[in-house]
Amino acid sequence: MKKLTLIALSFALFVQGSAYSADLDLGIYELNRGEFKAAIAEFEPLVAEEYAPAQYQMALIYLNGYGVLKSPEKALELLHLAASQNYSEALFDLSLLYSEGEVVKKDLKSAYALMEKAAKKDLPRAQFNLGVMLYNGSGVPRDYLQASRWYQKAADQNYALAQFNLALMYFEGKGVAKSTEMSYVWNIIAAKNAYRMAEKSRDMDEHKLTVDEIKASREKADTIYQKIIQQRELKLRQIP
DSSP states (O other): OOOOOOOOOOOOOOOOOSTTHHHHHHHHHHHHTTOHHHHHHHHHHHHHTTOHHHHHHHHHHHHHTSSSOOOHHHHHHHHHHHHHTTOHHHHHHHHHHHHHOSSSOOOHHHHHHHHHHHHHTTOHHHHHHHHHHHHHTSSSOOOHHHHHHHHHHHHTTTOHHHHHHHHHHHHHTSSSOOOHHHHHHHHHHHHHTTOHHHHHHHHHHHTTSOHHHHHHHHHHHHHHHHHHHHHHHHHHHHOO
């Protein structure tokens, strides 16, 4: 049986629109090219203004020791400040820290609560992770139905891991009606996004289907995938 695991902490580059966004963008640019002092010079005035995205970036700097001495304490303080403003990236990363229990004492209930807030901010990787937590019963009672719904939300945003896990739930009949056809559909979509494990699962599903079922499922997968891409493009055009 496939073991579902949380995706790892990553360096997010999503920026909220505001009067500070140009300075934040410049700071992120400097950070990405290894000019840590220049990046910090851009972030610190924004942190002083309690700008959540800058608080988040400075938290990552202290967490990783980019141009400064590592300080988990300062990182946690800044993450909490940004999370208190419901900044989705801070909510997500803080949840992971509580799940891992290395930088802060492990607290799965807090991890779940934070991830749920991030997921409700429409962050697809948070929606995926929330699905994993519900599937595994991590910090919350196991709930396959709710897990499948959060996977669906992330899958609809073209998140390949969620598409693959959603296929698995259809294959096993957990949280959704058991359906090899729908497993095949979502494996096709995940494979379109170059997820290699989905390619293998897609081929395994195909051996269990008739020619007519394969044809109908492929058409359904194409229709769903095109709708996902159209919705994604529409959302991108709405970003200022």
